[in-house]
Amino acid sequence: MDSIGIDQFRDRFQHWIDRVIDRHQPLKVTGQSGSDFIVVSAKDWEQTQETLYVLQNSALMKQISASLTTHVTGKGYQPSAREIDEIFGV
Template identity: 55%
Template sequence: MSTVSVNQFRDNLERLVEKAINNHEPLRVTRRTGEDFVVLSAEDWEREQETLYVLQNSDLMKQIAASQTTHRRSKKAVDLFY
């Protein structure tokens, strides 16, 4: 994650926002008060929220683990024939 000062951010707002959106790279903006903030696209923020939801949902995590196990087993079975 790149970091810029709030003054740099203000002076280059359009370019830095476009870069964050187009490169899917969050940008940390530092303030003199120490209260930094992060700029990222709405799409990237939504993806982060979805990921957090899945990681915090134990039932979904169990389903994912079971699917991975099934996939590995079926791949091994297919490999036996080739």
């Protein structure tokens, strides 16, 4: 994560906002009093919140783990050729 001073952020505000949004990388801004804050795009914030929700939900994590196990062992559901065609609109 890049870090800049508050004056540098204020002087080129739009540049830094565009950079955060375009690169999908947060920016740490350090204030003169030593207090810091992070600038992150709304989309990235929402995605992070969704990820945290899944990681904190033990039922969802168990489902993901079980699904991974069946996938790795090849014991998961195998759709028929007709079902695959239907899924892809063929």
